[in-house]
Amino acid sequence: MEKDDIAVIDFLGKTNGEPFKGGEGKDYSLEIGSGSFIEGFEDQIIGMTINETRDIQVTFPNSYQSEELAGKEATFTVTVKEIKRKELAPLDDEFAKDVSEFDTLQELKDDIKNKLIQAAESRAKFMLRRELLDKAVDNAVAEIPDSMIEQQTREMFKNIGDNFARQGLSVEDYLNYNKSSIEKMKEDMRPEAERNVKTSLVMESIGKAEGITATEEEIQAEIEKIASAYRQDPEEFRKTIESEGSLDFIKDNIVKEKTFQFLVDNAKIIEDTNVETAE
Incomplete structure (x- = not known):
């Protein structure tokens, strides 16, 4: 048994030779080094082998939630039933096939890189929009x-x-x-x-x-996008939202999006050139 292994154990805890409530477990999976148990418990399991039984001595902390056990010494009889070890799979084409739709590791790496770039661009776009809107609201x-x-x-x-x-x-x-x-x-x-x-x-x-409106083409494109996400027929989906009076909600969102874009397109971004450079 080593640190970071996962031990499947049975244990029985006693204080003054008597079992206590909550001190018994069967087929319990414990990651060694996780700090899940009382301090010192996991350290004493290191080195044990499958089917080995060992008595482990620990002391409950004074701040332990159970007043009946706080500050008391206890003995846990532990039996190791199974040892699981984490093994990292090699980063190769086979790994890429197992975890993704790609055939090669390079394709997987390129996909991850592109998604990270897209996420960063989306966040930058969001932050810019929020700052521009805040400025517009503050000045209004x-x-x-x-x-x-x-x-x-x-x-x-x-x-x-x-x-x-x-x-x-x-x-x-x-x-x-x-x-x-x-x-x-x-x-x-x-x-x-x-x-x-x-x-x-x-x-x-x-x-x-600025005369910003939602065109019929934009409304239909948004309806088709939403319908596709919910795997519904666009025509039926449109009939449903029209009957529920929700079409204006879609129109308003389109106008809002176009207004945001107007702010971005017409913003004057001034770069801060007053930056100290390291010599």
Whole structure:
């Protein structure tokens, strides 16, 4: 048995010669060196062989969660039933065939490289868009009706509640845990809600001022893209979203995307030349 091996073990723990609750396990897989067990337990398994049984002496830490065991010495009788060893597969064409759709390792490497480049470009594009939009919103002067901010706050609160529900929790649980209230939570949300409303108004104003619209061709292309992702017939998918009144949502997203692109295309990027160079 060596460090990083995975040992399949049976164990029985005792304090003062008596078994204790939670101290027994059968066919337990333990990675040696993972620190999953009490300090010193895994170190004493190193060197054991299959079918070997050994008594291991450990001391529970004073901060152990069980007060009955905290600070006590214990003896674990451990039997090794199986030893598994991690082995790295050679990086060759056979490896590439096993883990991907490519026939050669070079093809796999090229694919990984291209995906990393695409991911970096996507992140850079996202960061640029966000910075440009932030600048546009910061420079805009707008009087936002309280009703719009309150509506946005309600929507944000509902989304949080839905997210908690998917995790089997409730807003009440969260509020109780943080000793807060619905009123305080909504009050804390208000600055973000106001910013969201202002951002939407700025984007809408830019789109209208520049005459940015969604063409029928763009709408149909987006519908076909979404339908393909859900493996649905585009015509049937369009009928469904039209009947549900969701077509405007697609139009709005197209206009939003084109407005973002307008900001990027018309931005004046000034490079910072005031950078110290190492001599």
